Amino acid sequence: MPQDNKQDIKAIIFQLNEEEFAISVQQVSGIERMQHITRVPQTASFVKGVINLRGVVTPIIDLRKRFGLDAAEFTDSTRMIIVYMEDMEVGLIVDAAYDVIDIPQDAVEPAPEVVGAVDVDYIEGVAKLEDRLLILLNLNNVLTDDEVQALKTVEG
Amino acid sequence: METNEYLEVFIDESKEHIQSLNDHLLELEKNPSDLTMVNEIFRSAHTLKGMSATMGYQDLADLTHKMENVLDAVRNHQLTVTTEILDIVFEAVDQLEEMVLDIASGGEGSKDVARLVEQLNAIERGESIPEDSSKAAVPASEPVQNSSASDLASTLDEFELTVLRESNDQGYKNLELHITLREDCLLKAARVFMVFEILEQSGEVIKSDPTVQDLEEELFEQSFTVLLVTKEKAEEIEKKVMKVSEIESVKVQKFSIDQRSGKSDSPVDTQEAAEGSGATAVAEAPAKQEKDTAKKAPVSNKTIRVNIDRLDALMNLFEELVIDRGRLEQIADSLKHVELQETVERMTRISGDLQNIILNMRMVPIDQVFNRFPRMVRQLAKDLGKQINLEIEGAETELDRTVIDEIGDPLVHLIRNALDHGVELPDIREQKGKPREGSLKLNAYHSGNHVFIEISDDGAGINREKVINKAVSNGVITNDQAENLTEKQVYQLIMESGFSTADKISDVSGRGVGLDVVKNTIESLGGNITIDSGLDKGSVFSIQLPLTLSIISVMLVEIKEEKYAVPLSSIIETAVIKKSNIMSAHNKKVIDFRGNVVPLIDLQDVFEVPGEKLDDEYSSVVIIRKGEKMAGLIVDTFIGQQEVVLKSLGNYLTDVFAISGATILGDGQVALIIDSNSLIV
Numbered sequence: 001m002p003q004d005n006k007q008d009i010k011a012i013i014f015q016l017n018e019e020e021f022a023i024s025v026q027q028v029s030g031i032e033r034m035q036h037i038t039r040v041p042q043t044a045s046f047v048k049g050v051i052n053l054r055g056v057v058t059p060i061i062d063l064r065k066r067f068g069l070d071a072a073e074f075t076d077s078t079r080m081i082i083v084y085m086e087d088m089e090v091g092l093i094v095d096a097a098y099d100v101i102d103i104p105q106d107a108v109e110p111a112p113e114v115v116g117a118v119d120v121d122y123i124e125g126v127a128k129l130e131d132r133l134l135i136l137l138n139l140n141n142v143l144t145d146d147e148v149q150a151l152k153t154v155e156g
Numbered sequence: 157m158e159t160n161e162y163l164e165v166f167i168d169e170s171k172e173h174i175q176s177l178n179d180h181l182l183e184l185e186k187n188p189s190d191l192t193m194v195n196e197i198f199r200s201a202h203t204l205k206g207m208s209a210t211m212g213y214q215d216l217a218d219l220t221h222k223m224e225n226v227l228d229a230v231r232n233h234q235l236t237v238t239t240e241i242l243d244i245v246f247e248a249v250d251q252l253e254e255m256v257l258d259i260a261s262g263g264e265g266s267k268d269v270a271r272l273v274e275q276l277n278a279i280e281r282g283e284s285i286p287e288d289s290s291k292a293a294v295p296a297s298e299p300v301q302n303s304s305a306s307d308l309a310s311t312l313d314e315f316e317l318t319v320l321r322e323s324n325d326q327g328y329k330n331l332e333l334h335i336t337l338r339e340d341c342l343l344k345a346a347r348v349f350m351v352f353e354i355l356e357q358s359g360e361v362i363k364s365d366p367t368v369q370d371l372e373e374e375l376f377e378q379s380f381t382v383l384l385v386t387k388e389k390a391e392e393i394e395k396k397v398m399k400v401s402e403i404e405s406v407k408v409q410k411f412s413i414d415q416r417s418g419k420s421d422s423p424v425d426t427q428e429a430a431e432g433s434g435a436t437a438v439a440e441a442p443a444k445q446e447k448d449t450a451k452k453a454p455v456s457n458k459t460i461r462v463n464i465d466r467l468d469a470l471m472n473l474f475e476e477l478v479i480d481r482g483r484l485e486q487i488a489d490s491l492k493h494v495e496l497q498e499t500v501e502r503m504t505r506i507s508g509d510l511q512n513i514i515l516n517m518r519m520v521p522i523d524q525v526f527n528r529f530p531r532m533v534r535q536l537a538k539d540l541g542k543q544i545n546l547e548i549e550g551a552e553t554e555l556d557r558t559v560i561d562e563i564g565d566p567l568v569h570l571i572r573n574a575l576d577h578g579v580e581l582p583d584i585r586e587q588k589g590k591p592r593e594g595s596l597k598l599n600a601y602h603s604g605n606h607v608f609i610e611i612s613d614d615g616a617g618i619n620r621e622k623v624i625n626k627a628v629s630n631g632v633i634t635n636d637q638a639e640n641l642t643e644k645q646v647y648q649l650i651m652e653s654g655f656s657t658a659d660k661i662s663d664v665s666g667r668g669v670g671l672d673v674v675k676n677t678i679e680s681l682g683g684n685i686t687i688d689s690g691l692d693k694g695s696v697f698s699i700q701l702p703l704t705l706s707i708i709s710v711m712l713v714e715i716k717e718e719k720y721a722v723p724l725s726s727i728i729e730t731a732v733i734k735k736s737n738i739m740s741a742h743n744k745k746v747i748d749f750r751g752n753v754v755p756l757i758d759l760q761d762v763f764e765v766p767g768e769k770l771d772d773e774y775s776s777v778v779i780i781r782k783g784e785k786m787a788g789l790i791v792d793t794f795i796g797q798q799e800v801v802l803k804s805l806g807n808y809l810t811d812v813f814a815i816s817g818a819t820i821l822g823d824g825q826v827a828l829i830i831d832s833n834s835l836i837v
Contacts (some may be wrong), residue, residue, distance in 0.1 A: 038826040039718065040805070041763035042813045050805060050818060052826050055476060057818045059808045088808040143808070 008102040013134065014081060014094040017069045021094075022103060022127065022134045023083065031097050032080040048093060053082065060091040066142065085139050092142075103127045108136060162343065163259075166211050168461075169373075170256045173200040173207075175527055177249050181242060182530050188237035198227045199375075204252070206374050210342055213265040216255045222276040223248045229280055244275050246531070312383075316362050320411075323385040328359070331390055332411035333397065336379040341402040344374045350400045351382075358393060359386025378404070383411055464557060467518055471706060474507075474514050475801040478707060481507055482798065482822030511707060511799075519554035522600050522609070525564045526551045529571060533596060536575045543582050543593040544575060550600035555607050559701055562681055563609070566674040570611045570697050571596070573671065578615030578695055588692055590614065606683075606725060607701045614694040618687070620646050627652070647687035651675040682816065684782065684833055708802055710819070710829065712795035713778060715759050716767040719827040720791075721800060721819055726832040728779040728786065730794055735773050747788060749779060757835055758790045762814060782836040789835070802829065 011022035012031070037049040037060055046065035050057050060080060064071060077096040082089060108125040124138040177200045184193040201224045208216035223245060229235040251269055259265035312320070320330050333355075337347055348371045355361050361368075363383040366376045386393065390408040397406045481504060488500040526548050537544040555563070579585075579594035586592055599610040624638045627649045633641075641649075651671040678685050682702045689695035702708070702725065710721035711730070731749070738745050738756065745756040756777065760769060770792055777788040800819035805812060816831035 036825050038818070038828065040809060040812055040815065040828060041765070043809060047809065050809070050826050050828075052820045052824050055479065055820065057803045057805055057820070057826055059806055086807075088806060090806075090808050 008104055009108070009136075010100055011103050011134075011136070012081065012097060012100055014079070014097040016063055016067070016095050017072075020132060020134050022101075022136050023081065023139060025100055027083050027085065027139055028081055029084055029089065030082045032082060032091065034074050034078050034080065034093075051080070051091065053089075053091070056089070058082065058089055058091050060093060061143070062093045063142075064093070064095075083139055085143060088143075090143060101129075103129065103134065103136075162211065162346075166207055167256060167260045170204060170207060170259075171253075173204045174249060174253050174256060176200045177204075177252075178246075178531050179527065181246060181249065182534070184237060185239075185242050185534075191231060194227060194231045194237075198224065198231060201227060203373060203375060208265075210344070210374065213255070213259065215266045215269055216252060216259075219248055219252060219255075219269045219272060219276075222273045222280075226276050226279050235279070241279055244272070244279065246535075248272050248276065312363060316383075319362060319385065320383075328385050328387055329390070330362075330411040331384045331386060331393060332409045333382045333384060333393065334379065334407040334409070335382065335397060336404040336406075338402045338404045339378065341378075344376070345372050347400060347402055348372065348380070351397055351403070354396050354400065355382060355384055355386075355393070358388045358396065359384050467514075467557070471514060471518065474511065475706060477507060478511070478799060478801050479820050479822075482800070483824070484822075486822035508799075515556070515703075515707070516554075518557045520557050520560050521551060522553050522555050522560065522563075522607070523551035524560055525567060526598060526600070529567075529598065532568065533571065533575065536572065540575060541581060542575065542579055544579060545593050545595045546598070547595065548598045553600040553602060553607055555701065556703060556706075559607075559681055562677060563699075563701065566677045566699070567609070567611070569671070569674050571598075574611055574613040574615065574695070574697075578613040578617075580616055602703075607703060609699040609701065610696055611698075612694060612696040617691045617693050617695050618647055618650065618689040619691060623647075623649055644686070644688075647689055650687070651685070679833075706802055707799060708829075709797060710800050711778065711797055712821075712827065713759075713776075713789075713791040714793045714795055715763065715791050716765045718763070718765055719795065719821065719825070720759070720763075721798075721827050721829045722778055722780065722789065722832060723816075723829065724797065726780045726782065728781050731777050731779060731788075732774050733777050733788075735775065738775070747777070749786070749788065752786060754779065754786045754788050756788045756790055759830075760790070760792075762835070780832040780836070782833050785836050787832075787836045789830075789832075800827075800829075 009022075010025045012025055012028050014021050014023070032051075032053065035051055037051050039049040040047060040059075046062050048060040048062045048065075050059050052058075062071075072095065074093075075095075078093065079097040080091040080093055081097055082091045107127045107129055109128070110125050122138050122141040124136040127134040127136060177197055180193050180197045180200070184190060184197065187193070201220050205217050205220035205224060208214075208220065226235065226241065226245065230237055230241075235241065248269075251267060251272060255265040255267050258267070323330060335351060337344055341347055352361060352368070361382055361384055364371060365381045370376060371380055384393065390410070394406045394408045397403065484500050485504065488497045529548070530546055533544055533546045536542075574596055579596065580588070580590075582592040585594060595614050597610070597612045599608075599612070601608055620643065623646050624633075624641070627633045628635055628638055632649060632652045651674065675685055678699055678701070683700050685697060685699045687695060687697055709724040711724055711727055712719055712721055714720075733747055738747055740746070741753070745758075746753050747756060748754075759765070760767075775790050776792065776794055777790055778794075779786060779788050781787075798821075800821070802817050803819055804817050805815070814831050814834045815828045817829045818826050819829055821827050
């Protein structure tokens with residue numbers, strides 16, 4: 001861990017449906033503005049399509065759809081957060097992405113049993129920071145397990 | 157010991173030598189009296205021995221040495237080539253290969269070769285050849301070492317003589333250097349290289365004996381001779397060369413053309429002039445004789461070894477260029493600026509040529525894969541008690557390196573399969589009225605943007621009933637489905653997973669991994685495999701492979717707002733069809749296309765493209781094919797033909813139905829590439 005303070009998690013904060021989420025910076029390779037997305041037919045509904053990310057064809061996932069939230073129009077603040085997971089590179093569409101902040105390890109609490117409609121297994125924990133409540137995402141579970149399996153076996 | 161940097165070269169070269177051993181041994185088997193073959197084999201074995209001893213792989217060297225002894229006995233007519241001898245030699249070569257592979261994968265290359273060594277010894281003794289005589293024969297018959305230094309003069313050709321004469325006139329000195337390396341010198345080739353580098357700084361090397369090529373391959377014992385044209389003094393040269401470590405001695409003599417036919421032992425201080433005009437007459441005779449040897453040398457310098465990674469990097473860069481080229485073309489078109497358009501056109505042409513060259517650079521003859529099959533077939537035929545005649549055609553057909561790397565295993569599998577399940581035992585063949593010897597043909601050829609590889613045998617063929625029964629009992633298909641299968645569909649069944657028709661599992665094939673693996677590998681390469689068979693007539697497995705995996709020609713089409721690319725290789729033609737010409741058969745839309753009934757596939761339905769359906773009187777249709785089957789893809793508009801770079805959808809989206817990949821268009825957007833093979837069932 002290269003961080004100065006081992007107690008802190010450096011995380012990117014993004015917004016989705018009025019809630020704030022956090023992903024560790026180590027998993028993020030960049031934040032992109034919206035651009036043309038090419039739809040890929042016959043894939044899971046939350047797979048928005050693919051984009052040309054500086055010459056690399058990168059799949060894009062609509063996080064709202066993934067979390068079962070209502071769809072929203074893309075605005076000027078809509079962003080794609082490009083994340084690495086294992087050997088995959090995937091973009092996540094979020095309502096807005098903010099700065100990087102340090103979350104002290106001791107501010108993180110394990111995920112409560114029930115957090116609204118979001119399935120518990122992609123939540124690693126919840127961090128309380130002054131007046132903010134941040135949901136820490138477990139990226140592997142956002143895309144792997146059943147969902148990716150389902151994706152990989154999509155067939156006509 | 158810093159032998160590591162030579163390891164790669166050692167492994168590469170060892171593999172080459174083992175391959176040539178295999179090739180020549182097979183030749184020898186066909187024609188046992190051909191002593192030139194024995195010489196070739198001997199040469200390869202000898203080089204291999206030298207190299208492995210240098211690199212410190214003792215077992216490898218020992219085994220090669222024993223093999224060499226046997227070969228030497230053969231060469232000296234003390235032994236006659238028999239199948240038994242060849243079997244053991246073949247086995248020895250196999251062991252050698254295993255050792256080399258072991259070294260390549262980081263091992264020590266050690267192996268218990270005592271039994272083989274014993275066998276080889278037995279062969280040697282069995283023919284009552286006294287041990288020492290064969291040993292004595294070894295050095296005497298090594299062609300390269302044999303040529304002693306004094307032969308150097310007689311191997312000069314006219315050109316070299318002219319150079320020597322002229323240099324004399326211009327005040328240069330012609331020196332003959334006799335350099336001896338120390339006995340314990342490990343990397344002879346490296347020392348030779350260093351010596352040459354020094355010599356080339358001080359003058360010009362006209363000739364060396366053995367040839368530079370042989371020197372680089374270490375085809376010499378301890379000493380070699382070099383003819384140098386220089387202005388420097390003999391003593392200086394001697395001093396410089398002695399600075400290279402592991403050099404035993406350097407003898408520098410003045411070289412005189414007149415002496416070339418005699419012994420050129422004259423020491424440096426004998427200062428007789430060499431510029432006799434009488435030299436010319438004598439020069440011609442030996443020069444002519446030696447022309448053949450002189451011709452060989454320059455050819456070897458026309459190729460260089462390039463690391464495949466570098467070629468890949470070049471290819472990647474070029475792909476970027478192709479994308480930008482597309483972008484430029486688009487900009488030029490929209491700006492309608494004549495000069496810009498002309499420039500872009502020129503650039504497109506040049507980059508097209510560049511593309512051909514780069515792609516060609518990556519092409520390797522399929523022989524690289526085929527060349528191991530004769531051995532394999534021979535062994536398999538022996539193991540199975542069958543008689544097989546293997547014919548290979550089109551081994552010179554070239555394929556992209558990446559495809560070559562992948563295609564070996566599937567082919568091995570298919571050949572094993574053909575030998576095991578296809579070709580019958582000799583007695584059974586006789587009963588069926590076929591020649592006892594079965595035939596297996598391997599044929600490769602180019603056609604369009606594809607390479608076809610056919611593996612055909614004249615064996616039992618595929619038993620339709622047996623396949624269907626097996627498929628039903630394995631649950632691959634149901635009874636109902638079995639009723640309506642065409643011959644081809646039945647044959648395709650044997651490539652489904654969980655299928656194996658062999659009644660009993662044999663050692664050769666049918667070890668659980670089936671033809672489905674073959675099929676998957678080939679499809680992952682963008683190819684396909686079809687089977688044709690006749691009961692008791694034989695089977696043909698034909699594999700179709702793309703020439704290259706990275707840049708392909710496509711037809712861009714538009715469906716609503718979305719653009720898709722159809723590989724040109726699968727398109728027969730495009731057509732515009734009147735609504736009234738579309739007919740219905742079994743609830744499926746079909747058209748009559750040049751006398752064939754072709755089913756139509758509406759891509760908007762398949763790809764669930766959002767938007768209202770066009771209700772025009774005419775439909776644009778792309779006619780595609782897979783083998784003999786055809787289909788028409790209904791699209792909204794044709795955009796045009798383009799060269800695109802094939803990109804994968806990444807590891808996240810795998811196995812998307814009917815999409816084989818993506819590409820980046822000139823405007824920066826991604827277009828999906830349609831996998832027409834999966835649209836035709």
